[in-house]
Amino acid sequence: MTKLTIESTVRLSSGYEIPRLGFGVYQISKAETKASVLEALRSGYRHIDTAQLYKNEEEVGQAIKESDVPREQIYVTTKMMSNGKDYDSASKAIDESLKKLQMDYVDLFLIHEPLAGANVRHAIWRALVHAKQSGKIRDIGVSNFNINHLEEIKQAGLELPSINQIELHPLDQQRPIVEWCDRHKIVVEAYCPLIRGQFNILPLQDLAQKYHKDPAQILVRWSLQRGFIPLPRSSKLARIHSNANVYGFELTSEDVASLDRLDKGTEGAISWNPIDAN
Numbered sequence: 001m002t003k004l005t006i007e008s009t010v011r012l013s014s015g016y017e018i019p020r021l022g023f024g025v026y027q028i029s030k031a032e033t034k035a036s037v038l039e040a041l042r043s044g045y046r047h048i049d050t051a052q053l054y055k056n057e058e059e060v061g062q063a064i065k066e067s068d069v070p071r072e073q074i075y076v077t078t079k080m081m082s083n084g085k086d087y088d089s090a091s092k093a094i095d096e097s098l099k100k101l102q103m104d105y106v107d108l109f110l111i112h113e114p115l116a117g118a119n120v121r122h123a124i125w126r127a128l129v130h131a132k133q134s135g136k137i138r139d140i141g142v143s144n145f146n147i148n149h150l151e152e153i154k155q156a157g158l159e160l161p162s163i164n165q166i167e168l169h170p171l172d173q174q175r176p177i178v179e180w181c182d183r184h185k186i187v188v189e190a191y192c193p194l195i196r197g198q199f200n201i202l203p204l205q206d207l208a209q210k211y212h213k214d215p216a217q218i219l220v221r222w223s224l225q226r227g228f229i230p231l232p233r234s235s236k237l238a239r240i241h242s243n244a245n246v247y248g249f250e251l252t253s254e255d256v257a258s259l260d261r262l263d264k265g266t267e268g269a270i271s272w273n274p275i276d277a278n
Helices: 030-042 057-066 087-101 119-135 147-155 174-183 202-213 215-225 237-244 253-260
Strands: 007-012 015-019 047-049 075-080 105-113 137-143 163-167 185-192
Touching: 015 215, 030 057, 047 147, 057 075, 057 087, 057 253, 075 087, 105 119, 105 163, 105 185, 147 174, 163 174, 174 185, 202 215, 202 237, 202 253, 215 237, 215 253
Parallel strands: 047 075, 075 105, 105 137, 137 163, 163 185
Antiparallel strands: 007 015
């Protein structure tokens, strides 16, 4: 395996590179978002993940503008919900995000969930494709999409997503979705990579002691070594830094396997995980 560093990237199907570690801002208040993103950038993150639902796109944009890191060195993701959308409203939502972020383009725009049905999914996807063609978006993707949702895009003859962002951690590894994405060159991002602090798991505790790391760092490292893009989040400045301090050690294949064996399938999900929507 190529040595991982905080600068490591993976090439997407579009040809653009995405950093292997991201910083998520879900459930970080508007008041805390700016300071959190600035600290993430100081800690070496170059990939920020927000969404219209999070109501902090404006603060993310302000932080990036005020940071010492040039915009072109930061990979910015946002997302739109599907409910009530058609092609025109989806196109408008893209422009609204760009305005709030104070950006001419975003690196990645995702459909946040598949809940509104096939017709709406297709309408939003067409809007994303056209926004990409016009230069407003560099990569397009989805979140919480199951195989049937991805197959819809494929069967329609449309451009496949560059990314599928799903709940993914040792307790819920979503293996069928991951395998489908791997076969179709879709990179998988992992949200809830820290299992929302459910660290009282013996293999995890044992590994934390073995490597002299905290459980969160073990989980981020597991996700990286499995080839995913983890999106840890925190508003605590020390935790933001420590979640990125995962490059001075490497889990053995046996230790990765010990975490792999924790998989409970969908019973291990800890978030909304709406992958079974029609």
